[in-house]
Amino acid sequence: MKDFRELETEIKKASDKFTNIESINEFRIKFLGKKGIISLEMKELASLSGDERKQHAEKLNKIKDTVLEIIASKTEELNSEELEKKLNSETLDITLSTSKSYGTIHPISQVIEEVITIFGDLDFFVAEGPEVETDYNNFTALNTSEHHPARQMHDTFYVETETDGMPNVLRTHTSPVQIRSMLKQKPPIRLIAPGKTFRCDNDQTHSPMFHQVEGLVIDQESNMSHLKGCLEIFLKTFFETDKLNMRFRPSHFPFTEPSAEVDIGYTKKGNQLIIGEGEDWLEILGCGMVHPNVLENVNINSNEYQGYAFGMGIERLAMLKYGISDLRTFFDSDLRWNKHYGFSPLNIPSIIGDLS
Amino acid sequence: MRFSYSWLTEHLKTNAHFEEIEKKLTSIGLEVEDIQDTGKAYQDFIVGQVLEEKKHPNADKLKLCKVDIGKEKVDVVCGAPNVEKGMKVVYAPVGSTIPVNQMKIKAAKIRGVESYGMMCSEYELGISNEHDGIIRLEEKETIGRSFSEIYGLNDIVIEIGITPNRQDCLGVKGIARDLASAGMGELLERKISREKGSFKSPIKIEIKDNKICSAFAGRYFRNVKNTESPEWLKNKLKSIGLRPISALVDITNFVMYDENRPLHVYDADKIDGKIIVRSANDGESFLALDEKDYHLKNGMCVIADEKKVLGLGGIMGGESTGCSTETKNVLLESALFDEINTAKTGRNLSILSDARYRFERGIDPNSTLKGIDLATQLILEICGGECSEVELAGNIKENKNxxxxxxxxxxxxxxxxxxxxxxxxxxxxxxxxxxxxxxxxxxxxxxxxxxxxxxxxxxxxxxxxxxxxxIPTSNIRLKSKINKNILNFAQKKLMKARHFIASIEYDELVTFSFTDSKNCEVFGNINKLKIVNPISEDLDILRPNLLPNLLQAIKKNKNRNFDSFSIFEIGSQYRSTSPEDQLNVACGIKSGIKTEKSWKNIQTEFDIYDVKQDLTSLIDYLMPGNKKISVSNDCPSWYHPGRSGSIKINNSVIAGYFGELHPRVASQFKIKNKINIFELYLDELPNTEKKTTNKPVLNLSDFQIVTRDFAFVIDKKVKSEEVVTSASKVDKELIRNVEIFDLFEDDSLGKDKKSIAIKVTLQSNEKTLAENDISEISSKIIESVEKSTSGTVRS
Known part of the structure; x- marks a missing residue:
């Protein structure tokens, strides 16, 4: 019986000398190649008989497995050494960078979207009207007759077109959307109407164009206490504060009765306004119960239906919430300002996520 | 409306603290806008007497004075020309604050001489504009007495905002009435003696148009002396910022601010015949008390005599019958003028006056005769003389609602x-x-x-x-929803567009809806966009397009050292000034450097392909799903004709444009850079409300993907899109994508030729494509492209 001890020793010897993948290959050819030692021995098996052939075959197969194992493990070993070497040489300077920039959303758009989000959650829909309005919708239908002193406070822009013999105007407030909406829709109505408004006034604290959001609720029961509740939720949510000192005081708008102006409390810490707390008051919006004359003007029975309306300045909300000090900068198109006060486009106001 | 606390307490008996009254005023709708505690501001100023006055050794115009201030005698350096020995002055001690400039007085050396305190002019005390010299007090004043007492300044002045409905609070009495009602005390009735008058007025009154003036009460006074008003009256008017003029005028002002009753006094000797209240005649003119000439129109209410116009009823009196110190006989007027007519006239003539302000808000008819009584009492008391009976024309209707x-x-x-x-x-x-x-x-x-x-x-x-x-606070959340959607499709489109555009590097701007008609002819018909009363000449029309303001923004930012921009605006532009001619547009501009030269990148500049990509991907985002987008060359005239395109969706309407700004327009706006623009007319995008939340069925093939490249030489004028479409249409199933990967122009290709190379991606849903399948489709592709472009394949 041939014992393969010599062969095993030779394999052992050869396997200690591996330095690279080629030497493994040589090793494989030497033992397992077509003319390799093991292959030749395998061929010889044919000439053997019976038990001897069986025993030789068994042994040879075992040796063959050992060789394959050696090849596999050594290859793995060498490969990882090789990779290690490669990795060590492949270094990049991670302090270098390239940049990706996003654009910005204007604070006015941001605040309008925040307002829509809050009122949307309270079941208000967004209504719209044109920026050029008829005198009737902007004033008369809102209980402001031609010579009402309130008209003069509005510094109206006029254009050359006319409707029913009266020159059209650039709407001085978003309130005409109330009229358009009530003519289109029967109560119950819950809407807000954000948009551009215009007054012929231009100084430190006035811009000839600015933005307002109007709110209107008409049904059979909405009253002053609902109005208070509505504005309280809105202002708390908008200013992202649980504490909110809010003051209602009588005022006058021709289209609401009773009318109120709403102030919120604030304190000053250094240059910062802290909204909600404090004994000083900031005027933030006007509101009131819709005047029965307005309802009658849009053919809604004022004995059956009532409700409230409010209007506030978007720029003012933005200035207070985001600490923007000058109204006129909103429209100045100074890109340094836009990049500083603008918002990420991915930052869509949400009730479940963040408002701002 | 300004009033002083002491004036208020003439009408209101109260135990309330001032702070309570202040809070209550605001809480009943008389919003406190300003409070000036003049007592506090003037508390340090006292009466002094100049004992000595000599020249300053080092300055010609300064004088050294020794001033007796009661408890001591102090040295004061003074520059006033009128200072003299023995004069009683207003002395501001060290530590006091000068009202006009809030300067704190310190002991100081002035040109080498110590000075303690200051002697003040009316200007420095903020009382008037008089600054030619220091105040000379009457000789009888006691040294050391508080100055504010003498001037009646020991008071608090309150300014409240009066809403247009509260005409009743344009007099102190009305404010007191409201406060009393709100529990702040008791309303006091002023005791007014009712003079009957000892003779009939020689001046008769006739109302010719009782629509514009329903009642006119007149009273004649003879032998009055129109002197200076007494201190109490002058101080009262001064405390609310009015300038005392003469007793008669001051009395009418007092009654107006006290009782909200405008009055007027005429120099009776200058009236010719009777008073006639009538509508003005066209072309009539008159010189008002503000020394301006007004040209009147029919319908305006004038007070006239038989020869001339004396005044504009309820608005302003005239120069011709104004009262002076010489005035001996006067006619006092208390009338009821129509609100609307007063407002109209005032607005037409642009006259703002206290009387107009009150009449257009509506005057209490009951005040007509009360006003006459109060004024009579004061005139007789201050100016002497005798009064006639009251002559009343018209009717005083109380019309109580x-x-x-x-x-x-x-x-x-x-x-x-x-x-x-x-x-x-x-x-x-x-x-x-x-x-x-x-x-x-x-x-x-x-x-x-x-x-x-x-x-x-x-x-x-x-x-x-x-x-x-x-008022309690109630919950407004409803049990069931009343609105299906918060935003409608069109509104959502605007919001989505805004966020998408900002996410591809554009900064959102909000610019005015007006713009300058100059440079705007190219964008629309400026004659249809005019604003009648623009805020300024360069904001005289509604914008026909978003571009003019954005181009101006670019110009401004260039001046601020920006040279690359990605800006956009979403807003309305206008076809005309009719309400329905307003369009929603998104307009983006990219200009300047796209990638800065860096360790990694070479510098590249924005071009029209950047804005084209932005526009088409925006449309894709707003209108997901199948649609056909095609481009053509028909762009409006503000675009470079060779470098711009319009985008059509599904071969119907043009939804937008992209391209380079026309160089002529650029130069009108003084911009030298290439301006790449896209405009998307958001209203033109079809409103495809989602019909189902399901996405279309997805068919995936696991068979091998094969790509083949082809290059064609075609005429330059043939659009590259033609190569892509003609290749794509060969087999809609097998050809998954066709993409241009190379564009090459060279004379070696022939005159006016270009080479376009496309990569075609092929995949079957049924099998792995064999070599003969691929060569068959390849030759079909070549045949189709060559045929439709008249080009040849490059081998």
Whole structure:
């Protein structure tokens, strides 16, 4: 019986000398190649008989497995050494960078979207009207007759077109959307109407164009206490504060009765306004119960239906919430300002996520 | 409306602290806008007497004075020309603050000489513009006495905002009445003696148009002395910022601010014949007390005599019958002018006056004769003389409104229970007489509250006096939704577009809806966009396009050292000034450097392909799903004709444009850079509301993907899109994508030729494509492209 001890020793010897993948290959050819030692021995098996052939075959197969194992493990070993070497040489300077920039959303758009989000959650829909309005919708239908002193406070822009013999105007407030909406829709109505408004006034604290959001609720029961509740939720949510000192005081708008102006409390810490707390008051919006004359003007029975309306300045909300000090900068198109006060486009106001 | 606290207490007996009154004023709708505690501001200033006065050794114009201030004698360096020995002066000690400039007085060396304190002029004390010299007090003044006492400044001046409905509070008495009603004390009635008059007025009054003036009461005074007003009257007017003029004028001003009753006095000797109240004649003109000539129009209410116009009724008197110190005989007017007519006239002539302000808001008719009585008492007291009987033309109609209401109506409106028991006392404290029949409360509104016309107004009165802070807060969340959508499709489109555009590096701007008509002819018909009363010449039309303002923004930012921009605006532009001619547009501009030269990148600049990509991907985002987008060359004239395109969706409407700004337009806006623009007309995108939330079925093939490249030489003028479409249409199933990967122009290709290379991606849903399948489709592709472009394949 041939014992393969010599062969095993030779394999052992050869396997200690591996330095690279080629030497493994040589090793494989030497033992397992077509003319390799093991292959030749395998061929010889044919000439053997019976038990001897069986025993030789068994042994040879075992040796063959050992060789394959050696090849596999050594290859793995060498490969990882090789990779290690490669990795060590492949270094990049991670302090270098390239940049990706996003654009910005204007604070006015941001605040309008925040307002829509809050009122949307309270079941208000967004209504719209044109920026050029008829005198009737902007004033008369809102209980402001031609010579009402309130008209003069509005510094109206006029254009050359006319409707029913009266020159059209650039709407001085978003309130005409109330009229358009009530003519289109029967109560119950819950809407807000954000948009551009215009007054012929231009100084430190006035811009000839600015933005307002109007709110209107008409049904059979909405009253002053609902109005208070509505504005309280809105202002708390908008200013992202649980504490909110809010003051209602009588005022006058021709289209609401009773009318109120709403102030919120604030304190000053250094240059910062802290909204909600404090004994000083900031005027933030006007509101009131819709005047029965307005309802009658849009053919809604004022004995059956009532409700409230409010209007506030978007720029003012933005200035207070985001600490923007000058109204006129909103429209100045100074890109340094836009990049500083603008918002990420991915930052869509949400009730479940963040408002701002 | 300004008034002083001491004036208020002439009408209001109160124990309340000033702070309480201040809070209450705001809480009843008379918003406190400003408070000046003049007593405090002037508390340090006292009477001094100049004992010595000599020249400053080192300055020609300065004098060294020794001033006796009672408890001591101090040295003061003074520069006033009128300072002299023995003079009584207003002395500001060290430590006091000069009102006009808030300068704190310190002991200081002035040109080498110590000076302690200062002697003041009226200007420095903020009392008047008089600054030619220091104040000379009367000789009888006691040294050391508080200056504010002498000038009647020991007071608090309150300024409140009066809403247009509260004409009754344009007099101190009305304010006191409201405060009394709100529990701040008791309203005092001024004792007015009612002179009957000893003779009939020689000047008769005739009202020719009782629509513009319903009543005119006149009283003649003879032998009056129009002197300077007494201190109390002058100080009262000064305390609210009015300049004392002469006793007669001051008295009418006092009555106006006290009782909200405008009056006028005429120099009776300058009136020719009788007073005629009539509508002006076209072309008539008159010189008003503000020394301006006004050209009158028919319909305006004038007070005239038989020869000339004396005044504009309810607005302003005239120079011709103005009172001077020489005036001996006067006619006092107290009239009722029509609100609307007064407002119209005032607006037409642009005259703002205290009288107009009051008449256009409505004057209490009952004040007509009361005003005459109060003024008579003061004229006789201050100016002497004798008065005639009152001559009244027209009718004083009290027209008291009647309103019926109920506590249930008021409770329903306010949102909490208000009982009759609570309601009625509030109303009667406001002078509203009530009578109750069952649930109905009938209210008789006093003549001074013409603004109360309906039940809603009553509800406001009740809550105003009760206090808005007593309104409870109710929940407004509903059990079931009333609105299906918060935003409609078009509104969502705008919001989505805004966020998408900002996410591809554009900064959002908001610019004015107006713009400058100059440079705008190219964008639209500027004649249809004019604003009648623009805020300035360069904002005289509604913008026909978003571009002009964005181009101006670019210009401004270039001046701020920006040279690369990605900006956009979403807003309206206008076809005309009719309400329906407003369009929603998104307009983006990319200009300048796209990637800065860096360690990694070479510098590249924005071009029209950047804005084209932005525009098409925006459309894709807003209109997901199948659609055909095609481009053509028909762009509006503000685009470079060779470098711009319009985008059509599904071969119907043009939804937008992209391209380079026309160089001529750029130079009009003084911009030298290439401006790459896209415009998307958002209203033109079809409103494809989602029909289902399901996405289309997805068919995936696991068979091998094969790509083949082809290059064609074609005429330059043939659009590259033609190569792509003609290749794509060969087999819609197998050809998954066709993409241009190379564009090459060279004379070696032939004159006006270009080479376009495309990569075609092939995949079958049924099998792995064999070599002969691929070569078959390849030759079809070549055949199709060559045929439709008249080009040849490059081998």
């Amino acid at each position: 009647e309103v019926a209401t109920s506590s249930s109506y008021i409770s329903r409106r306010l949102g909490f229970e208000v009982s009759d028991k609570e309601l009625i006392p509030i109303l009667s404290s406001l002078g509203i007489e009530t009578s109750q029949t069952g649930d109905v409360i009938k209210c008789l509104i006093p003549s001074w509250r013409q603004d109360i016309q309906g039940e809603a107004d009553i509800s406001e009165e009740v809550i105003r006096i009760k206090g808005y802070e007593n």
